[in-house]
Amino acid sequence: MQDFRLTRRGLLAGTAAIAAFGARRASAQTPNNVLVIGHVAELQTLDPAQAVTISDFRILANIYEGLLRYKDDTLDVEPGLAESWTLSPDAKTYTFKLRQGVKFHDGGDFNAETVKFNFDRVTQKDHPYANTGPFPFVFTLGPVEKTEVLDPYTVAITLKEPYSPMLTMLAGAIGGLAGISPAAVKKYGKDFARNGGGTGPFKFTLWESGQRFVLDANPTWWRGKVKLAGLVYRPIVDENARVSEMLSGGTDITIEVPPDNIATFTASKNFTFYEQSGPHLWYLMLNCKEKPFDDKRVRQAANYAINKEALVTEILKGTATVAAGVTPPAFTWAHDNDLKPYSYDPAKAKALLAEAGYPNGVDVTFYVTESGSGMLSPILMGTAIQADLAAAGIRAKIETYEWNTFLGKIIPGMEGKAQVAELSFMTQDPDMHPFLALRTGAPVNSGRYSNPKVDALIDAARAEPNIAKRGALYKQMQDLIADDAPWVFIANWKQNAVSSAAVKGFKLHPSFTTRFWDTSKA
Amino acid sequence: MLNSYILRRLLLIAPVLFGVTIIVFLVISLVPGDPAKAILGTFATPEAVAQVRHDLGLDESLPAQYGIWLFNLLQGDFGRSYILHKPVIVEIMARLFPTLLLAGVALVLSSVFGILLGIVAAVRQNAWPDKVITVAVLIGISTPSFWLGILLIFWFGVRLAWLPVGGMQEMFGGGGVWDVTRHLVLPSCALAAVAGAVLVRLTRGAMLEVMRQDFVRTARAKGLPERRVIFVHAFRNALVGIIPVIGLEAGFVLGGAVYIETVFQWPGIGRMLVSAISTRDILLVQGGVLVIAFAYVLINLLADIAQSLLDPRIRAG
Numbered sequence: 001m002q003d004f005r006l007t008r009r010g011l012l013a014g015t016a017a018i019a020a021f022g023a024r025r026a027s028a029q030t031p032n033n034v035l036v037i038g039h040v041a042e043l044q045t046l047d048p049a050q051a052v053t054i055s056d057f058r059i060l061a062n063i064y065e066g067l068l069r070y071k072d073d074t075l076d077v078e079p080g081l082a083e084s085w086t087l088s089p090d091a092k093t094y095t096f097k098l099r100q101g102v103k104f105h106d107g108g109d110f111n112a113e114t115v116k117f118n119f120d121r122v123t124q125k126d127h128p129y130a131n132t133g134p135f136p137f138v139f140t141l142g143p144v145e146k147t148e149v150l151d152p153y154t155v156a157i158t159l160k161e162p163y164s165p166m167l168t169m170l171a172g173a174i175g176g177l178a179g180i181s182p183a184a185v186k187k188y189g190k191d192f193a194r195n196g197g198g199t200g201p202f203k204f205t206l207w208e209s210g211q212r213f214v215l216d217a218n219p220t221w222w223r224g225k226v227k228l229a230g231l232v233y234r235p236i237v238d239e240n241a242r243v244s245e246m247l248s249g250g251t252d253i254t255i256e257v258p259p260d261n262i263a264t265f266t267a268s269k270n271f272t273f274y275e276q277s278g279p280h281l282w283y284l285m286l287n288c289k290e291k292p293f294d295d296k297r298v299r300q301a302a303n304y305a306i307n308k309e310a311l312v313t314e315i316l317k318g319t320a321t322v323a324a325g326v327t328p329p330a331f332t333w334a335h336d337n338d339l340k341p342y343s344y345d346p347a348k349a350k351a352l353l354a355e356a357g358y359p360n361g362v363d364v365t366f367y368v369t370e371s372g373s374g375m376l377s378p379i380l381m382g383t384a385i386q387a388d389l390a391a392a393g394i395r396a397k398i399e400t401y402e403w404n405t406f407l408g409k410i411i412p413g414m415e416g417k418a419q420v421a422e423l424s425f426m427t428q429d430p431d432m433h434p435f436l437a438l439r440t441g442a443p444v445n446s447g448r449y450s451n452p453k454v455d456a457l458i459d460a461a462r463a464e465p466n467i468a469k470r471g472a473l474y475k476q477m478q479d480l481i482a483d484d485a486p487w488v489f490i491a492n493w494k495q496n497a498v499s500s501a502a503v504k505g506f507k508l509h510p511s512f513t514t515r516f517w518d519t520s521k522a
Numbered sequence: 523m524l525n526s527y528i529l530r531r532l533l534l535i536a537p538v539l540f541g542v543t544i545i546v547f548l549v550i551s552l553v554p555g556d557p558a559k560a561i562l563g564t565f566a567t568p569e570a571v572a573q574v575r576h577d578l579g580l581d582e583s584l585p586a587q588y589g590i591w592l593f594n595l596l597q598g599d600f601g602r603s604y605i606l607h608k609p610v611i612v613e614i615m616a617r618l619f620p621t622l623l624l625a626g627v628a629l630v631l632s633s634v635f636g637i638l639l640g641i642v643a644a645v646r647q648n649a650w651p652d653k654v655i656t657v658a659v660l661i662g663i664s665t666p667s668f669w670l671g672i673l674l675i676f677w678f679g680v681r682l683a684w685l686p687v688g689g690m691q692e693m694f695g696g697g698g699v700w701d702v703t704r705h706l707v708l709p710s711c712a713l714a715a716v717a718g719a720v721l722v723r724l725t726r727g728a729m730l731e732v733m734r735q736d737f738v739r740t741a742r743a744k745g746l747p748e749r750r751v752i753f754v755h756a757f758r759n760a761l762v763g764i765i766p767v768i769g770l771e772a773g774f775v776l777g778g779a780v781y782i783e784t785v786f787q788w789p790g791i792g793r794m795l796v797s798a799i800s801t802r803d804i805l806l807v808q809g810g811v812l813v814i815a816f817a818y819v820l821i822n823l824l825a826d827i828a829q830s831l832l833d834p835r836i837r838a839g
Contacts, residue, residue: 031694042797044605052563134577136562136570193607209606209616210789212693232693237797238784240672244687245787247680404555404802411559443567 033229035521038242038254042235043213046196048176049122049135057173061513064176064198067096075510077171081179091162091465098153102222104181105203112155117182119147129185137174142166162463165429172428173513201226201517227520253499259317265498274497276508279330282424284488287414289448297356299485303342305349305392312491315380320491325478327430328492330510334430336475349392361393364419372403374424414446430474434458449486531823542815546808547588557802601805610809620690621790625775627710632718633768640725662719667778671712671785688787709786713778717771724767728760762833769825773818
């Protein structure tokens with residue numbers, strides 16, 4: 001058939017054309033001085049006061065600066081936009097001396113008035129720009145009563161009650177709201193979330209939905225010029241796509257490499273692999289209000305039943321370490337180094353279970369999520385835990401839900417629904433997690449754990465301005481909670497990243513934000 | 523005659539879209555998980571949740587929520603995305619072109635190759651081209667397109683590094699026709715494969731049936747060249763059955779775009795919808811689905827019109 005030979009020839013020609021077409025390698029496309037970042041999600045807001053996700057805060061940390069900042073390698077605070085600070089004797093008023101000569105990206109001056117504007121906007125309901133919210137995480141900065149300008153470069157923030165976590169929160173990502181440009185808020189109103197404006201090392205340039213988010217270096221940054229000319233964030237939600245973009249040279253750096261792909265990168269000289277533990281905890285919340293976990297012995301049995309070492313090495317491939325208690329080791333001053341994790345001891349678990357009146361084991365419902373911020377590999381973890389629990393006599397029936405549905409089921413309380421739920425939490429101060437999830441009657445204490453001694457320690461630490469004394473209180477708290485075992489403590493995640501070998505001067509920070517002001521690219 | 527047919531079909535669009543609004547609205551409303559909590563994160567205070575529910579209008583009854591949405595929609599107001607902090611319509615318009623481009627190219631590729639290969643297979647029935655094509659089609663139909671996408675990325679993007687693995691244009695100095703075309707190759711092929719395979723089967727069957735009929739035998743007997751018999755006499759008649767399926771394939775590629783866009787980071791509506799659903803961005807999901815549904819209805823209308831042009835019996839009926 002004459003007619004179709006042509007088609008075959010055409011097909012061959014087409015294939016050749018496609019080959020020629022791609023002759024230029026996809027790699028080496030990123031210009032010298034600009035860093036292309038494979039980012040886990042689309043940016044949601046350019047307003048640090050509105051941001052709620054770690055992926056947003058990772059970007060915003062390069063645009064906004066707080067009054068204080070974290071030191072380069074730890075969660076200890078040091079001066080940022082404020083040069084120094086004092087605390088009043090009643091521990092309620094913080095007075096900040098501000099740095100002079102700091103400019104916003106739009107050219108305006110940073111001073112006490114701008115700080116007052118920023119705090120009033122998010123804490124005073126009658127502020128003319130209060131409607132540019134909501135500001136869901138601002139409560140973590142503390143119960144702010146008022147903000148006063150004492151002189152052009154001195155500002156006082158008064159709290160309704162003492163709140164010692166304030167300094168670490170001010171240094172954290174949400175604290176970046178102190179360095180927002182009020183002129184930009186006034187200019188854009190609700191659209192400030194799409195435009196932004198701060199004092200930081202990079203400034204917002206371009207935002208193309210689903211494609212890229214571009215920041216240019218801020219040439220007038222008060223700490224000096226950064227080495228890079230700019231940053232390009234590519235939102236690549238699918239983790240396999242993130243890996244293939246990195247392998248093909250479409251990105252210079254990728255945050256959150258899936259555990260299964262780490263070996264691919266560490267084996268090659270073309271890539272640099274980074275790891276950093278941070279204030280993260282992966283745990284099982286137990287329903288302390290209902291049978292069987294209303295009995296401490298059964299809760300301890302669950303802690304003994306699970307082989308945490310195996311979870312961390314086999315499923316998480318070393319991307320996490322075994323957790324001993326509620327306070328992650330990243331809080332060096334508050335973590336109790338003497339507290340040891342529950343050992344893996346199925347025999348002891350069985351014995352405790354029998355002692356509590358369940359010699360033939362017990363049936364429970366176990367909520368597992370499909371995905372979710374900080375949840376690592378929740379389904380694999382869930383099934384491995386199910387097997388460990390079953391071996392000790394706790395027969396868990398897994399119910400799996402999509403993340404938001406999952407939260408909707410757990411947050412109002414687990415009673416009547418489930419006895420076990422997997423959860424994780426990232427925080428910037430050791431106060432927040434126990435305060436929100438373990439204190440009696442706390443909003444996310446869905447397991448209904450209650451121990452007045454623990455409540456008293458949390459409250460005392462909250463009001464204690466001396467960091468050493470505060471740390472000592474948290475250590476007592478950890479020991480009490482570990483013994484009560486309202487949760488099964490599983491793992492502390494290590495954030496990871498991979499970059500091409502050309503990227504220099506980058507390191508991950510324990511706060512889980514990614515900071516690019518010391519980074520360069522050959 | 524033709525005009526009144528088109529008019530009748532056009533008038534039917536309105537009730538179809540109205541039905542779509544109800545279904546879209548109900549489906550999103552029935553999805554568990556409070557949008558306010560999804561927006562505010564795990565540790566939102568009850569006051570903040572109540573405020574956001576009020577801002578979103580979620581404290582109204584369901585019929586009232588639907589009524590308000592529809593009322594605004596009729597005035598061209600799709601609302602404002604609470605997550606993205608911008609008007610829904612702006613985001614949809616930015617995402618619509620990439621999706622239409624990807625789906626359109628995939629549809630053309632699948633139609634052209636599907637029909638051509640189908641004709642080849644029919645004409646060379648039971649000979650080796652037919653067998654090769656039939657096996658290829660079987661593989662094509664049974665391969666999930668997202669998996670094919672990952673394979674294509676692995677071979678052509680990572681191993682051979684011929685083509686970019688994702689995105690619609692280069693991050694730098696990109697954006698021209700050539701650049702976009704290079705980025706289109708892998709996702710459109712992945713998306714076209716299944717749709718094309720279906721068309722091959724359909725075309726082959728339709729052609730075989732038509733070629734057995736008397737008028738084809740008469741055409742051959744008249745001494746017409748084989749090429750003319752196949753393309754003019756047989757194919758034109760087979761096409762009547764193929765065109766409505768192409769219309770249905772349009773729906774398939776638009777739907778398939780949801781995961782292909784995710785695999786290839788294509789900045790289209792599909793990927794937008796995936797993230798909007800997980801963040802419970804209700805207005806964005808409703809708007810996005812509505813626009814996709816509208817595109818689907820429109821394409822099917824065009825297919826029906828094309829079919830009626832080919833086959834006058836349809837207009838009459």
